[in-house]
Amino acid sequence: MTRHSLEDWCRRMSERMWARQYFITQGCLDRYCLRPSATPESKVVLYRAPPGYGKSVQVALAANTRELERESAVYINTRSCPDSCDVNGSLFAALVLYQLEGVESWRMIKSDIDTIEVLRNALCNAKKTIRICLDGVGEAKHTADLIEDLICETPSNVKFFIAPSRVGALPRLSMMAGVVTYGADELVFTEEEVSELSGMGGPEASNIIKATGGWPALVRLMCRTPNPNLPAATWPETRSYFRDNLLTALPNSTRTFLCNAAMLEVISAECYGYVYKTEEADREITFLNEHYALLAPTGTSADRMDMHPVLREYLRSLFNTTQRERRSYVLKRVAFWHWRRGEYLHSINAALEASDHRWARVVSDSIILDVALRQGEIEVLRTWFGKVPARTIKKIAALSIGYAWILYFSQQARQADEILASSLHPSSRGASNLDEEGWRELVNAIGKATQDELLESQVLCQKWIDAFGDRNMVGKGAALTCQAFIASSGRHFEELERLSHRAAVAIQSSNQHYAFIWLKTAEIQAELFKGDIARAMSVLIQANKTAEKIQVPKTFLNKMFGTLELQILHEQNHHLVTQESAQASFDFALNYGVTDILWGCTQAYSRFLYHQGFRDRAMALLEQSRLASCERELSRLNILTKVQLAEFTLLNNEELGPPILPDECELTFLPNQNQAIQARMALVTSMYRLRLGKQFGVAEKYAKQALQSASAISDARTRIAAHYCQALAAFALGSSKSAKRMILDANLLSEHLNCHFTRLWIKEALLSLSPLAQDLFNDLPDDSEAKATKDPDVRIEDSSVPPVPGNAHSTITIKQISLLKCVSNGMTNREIAERLLVTEDTVKWHMKKIFSELKVTNRVQAVTEARLRGLL
Numbered sequence: 001m002t003r004h005s006l007e008d009w010c011r012r013m014s015e016r017m018w019a020r021q022y023f024i025t026q027g028c029l030d031r032y033c034l035r036p037s038a039t040p041e042s043k044v045v046l047y048r049a050p051p052g053y054g055k056s057v058q059v060a061l062a063a064n065t066r067e068l069e070r071e072s073a074v075y076i077n078t079r080s081c082p083d084s085c086d087v088n089g090s091l092f093a094a095l096v097l098y099q100l101e102g103v104e105s106w107r108m109i110k111s112d113i114d115t116i117e118v119l120r121n122a123l124c125n126a127k128k129t130i131r132i133c134l135d136g137v138g139e140a141k142h143t144a145d146l147i148e149d150l151i152c153e154t155p156s157n158v159k160f161f162i163a164p165s166r167v168g169a170l171p172r173l174s175m176m177a178g179v180v181t182y183g184a185d186e187l188v189f190t191e192e193e194v195s196e197l198s199g200m201g202g203p204e205a206s207n208i209i210k211a212t213g214g215w216p217a218l219v220r221l222m223c224r225t226p227n228p229n230l231p232a233a234t235w236p237e238t239r240s241y242f243r244d245n246l247l248t249a250l251p252n253s254t255r256t257f258l259c260n261a262a263m264l265e266v267i268s269a270e271c272y273g274y275v276y277k278t279e280e281a282d283r284e285i286t287f288l289n290e291h292y293a294l295l296a297p298t299g300t301s302a303d304r305m306d307m308h309p310v311l312r313e314y315l316r317s318l319f320n321t322t323q324r325e326r327r328s329y330v331l332k333r334v335a336f337w338h339w340r341r342g343e344y345l346h347s348i349n350a351a352l353e354a355s356d357h358r359w360a361r362v363v364s365d366s367i368i369l370d371v372a373l374r375q376g377e378i379e380v381l382r383t384w385f386g387k388v389p390a391r392t393i394k395k396i397a398a399l400s401i402g403y404a405w406i407l408y409f410s411q412q413a414r415q416a417d418e419i420l421a422s423s424l425h426p427s428s429r430g431a432s433n434l435d436e437e438g439w440r441e442l443v444n445a446i447g448k449a450t451q452d453e454l455l456e457s458q459v460l461c462q463k464w465i466d467a468f469g470d471r472n473m474v475g476k477g478a479a480l481t482c483q484a485f486i487a488s489s490g491r492h493f494e495e496l497e498r499l500s501h502r503a504a505v506a507i508q509s510s511n512q513h514y515a516f517i518w519l520k521t522a523e524i525q526a527e528l529f530k531g532d533i534a535r536a537m538s539v540l541i542q543a544n545k546t547a548e549k550i551q552v553p554k555t556f557l558n559k560m561f562g563t564l565e566l567q568i569l570h571e572q573n574h575h576l577v578t579q580e581s582a583q584a585s586f587d588f589a590l591n592y593g594v595t596d597i598l599w600g601c602t603q604a605y606s607r608f609l610y611h612q613g614f615r616d617r618a619m620a621l622l623e624q625s626r627l628a629s630c631e632r633e634l635s636r637l638n639i640l641t642k643v644q645l646a647e648f649t650l651l652n653n654e655e656l657g658p659p660i661l662p663d664e665c666e667l668t669f670l671p672n673q674n675q676a677i678q679a680r681m682a683l684v685t686s687m688y689r690l691r692l693g694k695q696f697g698v699a700e701k702y703a704k705q706a707l708q709s710a711s712a713i714s715d716a717r718t719r720i721a722a723h724y725c726q727a728l729a730a731f732a733l734g735s736s737k738s739a740k741r742m743i744l745d746a747n748l749l750s751e752h753l754n755c756h757f758t759r760l761w762i763k764e765a766l767l768s769l770s771p772l773a774q775d776l777f778n779d780l781p782d783d784s785e786a787k788a789t790k791d792p793d794v795r796i797e798d799s800s801v802p803p804v805p806g807n808a809h810s811t812i813t814i815k816q817i818s819l820l821k822c823v824s825n826g827m828t829n830r831e832i833a834e835r836l837l838v839t840e841d842t843v844k845w846h847m848k849k850i851f852s853e854l855k856v857t858n859r860v861q862a863v864t865e866a867r868l869r870g871l872l
Contacts, residue, residue: 376514
């Protein structure tokens with residue numbers, strides 16, 4: 001190539017490449033965590049990820065220099081070159097030189113070797129920061145060698161941003177110092193980035209992430225598709241993208257392999273070879289990993305590969321369309337493969353998809369119980385058992401006991417009792433072996449708890465532990481977890497802590513996933529009973545981290561924790577709750593939740609709907625829950641629902657007569673459960689008296705009863721509501737100052753525990769019931785103690801960070817913590833006294849108590865020590 005033709009070639013190629021760079025970056029998100037400034041010390045940023053993860057976008061964005069006097073950039077995209085053009089080392093060097101210095105540097109060049117040498121010298125002598133951005137390079141060996149040489153020989157101000165033509169290209173770069181590699185995990189979108197990109201709020205962004213796994217190409221498609229509520233694999237845009245941008249780029253054999261592999265439960269060369277009777281799987285897996293990275297090792301084994309779930313679902317639908325006649329045969333071979341290896345859950349999944357239940361006839365005693373009791377695949381087994389003939393289930397004791405377990409946790413107790421009884425039949429196979437480890441007795445004991453017969457379940461579980469606990473660790477973990485849940489439901493929190501430790505040991509020793517979920521549910525539920533929403537969120541976050549670490553299956557875990565997260569978010573910030581997410585949690589709780597789970601979800605969702613103005617839907621939801629309680633004979637759920645219905649009826653002003661509440665003689669539950677219901681009933685009665693507008697003394701009496709019962713069981717949310725009712729009654733009776741202090745105490749407690757919706761709910765309820773409420777709230781200096789904090793960032797921090805565990809026995813009160821917050825914001829004793837509606841002497845007395853508890857001598861030290869202890 002002559003000098004003139006080389007100049008013309010470099011000019012044409014550069015114009016094409018920079019035009020492509022401009023087009024690629026238009027409308028793209030400039031992600032802070034991936035900017036060049038995020039890795040200032042790196043020599044090379046290398047992008048290795050499957051197609052559609054935005055590698056080209058990141059390289060193109062890196063070429064956007066912001067300080068032209070201090071930076072310059074080279075952008076080379078091999079897709080701009082004609083297919084017939086072989087960009088060898090000398091042409092690559094000429095193109096880089098042209099973009100850096102124009103044609104001036106070519107005057108002394110006489111050969112290809114000179115071009116490369118001039119480029120080396122130019123880069124070594126450069127004073128600016130130079131970004132060399134390369135997209136699609138790496139196939140030609142001479143060019144790859146030159147790039148590696150330039151990386152090694154140039155100074156630190158010359159930086160490279162490279163997206164190789166294939167994932168495995170430029171292999172030596174990954175071993176070099178100063179090379180940062182971004183893979184799929186780093187390139188997936190976060191919820192914050194999706195929000196910025198799409199302009200959608202938190203819940204919508206979260207749904208996008210769940211649907212697409214954060215795969216950038218799929219996120220883009222979901223933001224544009226007219227069918228975002230359908231599964232991602234079914235969008236026409238997704239199918240076209242996979243077909244035209246992924247599959248057509250693959251060789252025929254690789255495309256066939258990928259489609260076949262999608263039908264496997266776990267992708268491995270050994271499994272693929274068995275199912276499809278071939279020995280080519282190793283080669284295909286290696287090829288896919290080196291060129292496209294469409295498979296990734298699972299967390300448990302490097303030999304087992306996984307595929308993006310959306311791609312897998314698309315390929316499965318493609319297989320079902322093109323090879324429908326082979327589908328059942330392939331799935332049965334998959335099921336048998338996992339059966340031989342003892343991987344029974346995978347075997348069940350494959351057999352279920354193949355509509356094949358025949359293997360149940362030869363199931364061993366331990367398999368179904370392991371999948372049901374230890375792994376807790378309730379939803380999968382419920383579907384599978386529905387396809388197994390009843391006579392088959394009744395003939396095999398393991399199936400009878402396992403199915404009864406499934407039914408108990410699916411809230412079908414009557415059918416569970418019948419199935420469990422069938423396992424006692426003399427013709428039931430394998431009963432004697434199971435009786436030696438007490439499986440039938442265990443399922444019966446825990447089944448009582450699912451039906452809210454907690455006292456009987458407690459006794460039966462203890463008998464079972466005494467008789468079988470030493471030789472059945474899986475069962476022991478389940479029984480102890482059941483006892484822990486009963487302690488949580490009965491508000492015996494110290495007993496819960498003791499049982500939780502014992503249960504955790506048994507669970508960990510037997511790797512028991514299902515019991516882990518229920519144990520953590522009991523712990524979170526206990527914090528919700530207390531009303532400590534900040535602590536509940538902390539326990540939930542930690543439980544999710546632990547579940548990720550020990551690899552608890554996510555299907556049931558996410559749905560169960562979702563019912564708890566709904567209640568937490570509803571209290572913390574109800575604006576983050578959507579009707580879709582709340583409905584999904586309610587549907588799950590209705591099918592798989594025991595009384596406490598279902599009621600907590602029902603109460604949160606119904607109040608959310610009522611507050612949003614959907615009053616008929618809120619009432620209908622409660623009626624649905626009440627109907628379920630009647631069908632399942634769950635009397636406590638029935639009574640809780642009636643109390644909430646009475647409150648809604650009162651707020652609707654539908655009836656002038658007294659609210660229809662359960663009779664005291666109906667409260668036949670655990671003592672603390674009875675007190676919780678009595679507190680709510682007294683609160684509704686107090687609200688009714690306040691509405692009448694002439695029985696304020698009686699209203700105050702009932703509010704005090706509610707407060708006393710709630711305090712006895714540490715129910716902070718009912719205490720807050722009772723304080724408000726008592727304050728309004730006192731205000732109506734002329735005790736204005738006392739009323740203000742009650743409201744302030746309730747607000748302090750609400751802020752400390754993050755019970756924001758409870759305070760909002762009772763305030764709006766009283767405003768709708770009594771005109772005096774407006775006078776009371778208008779007369780208050782502020783609606784929230786949080787306003788004493790001048791810095792909004794500090795306010796957010798205070799409300800979201802729970803006290804550290806070491807402070808559980810601290811004698812510092814909530815009011816004193818509030819006082820410390822005021823001190824931390826520079827308020828004087830007089831200002832604090834006005835804020836907290838106390839005297840200056842009271843403030844001084846509290847400060848002395850704080851100094852003594854924290855072992856400090858002045859206000860600055862007190863604030864510092866309080867922060868160290870997690871009190872602020």
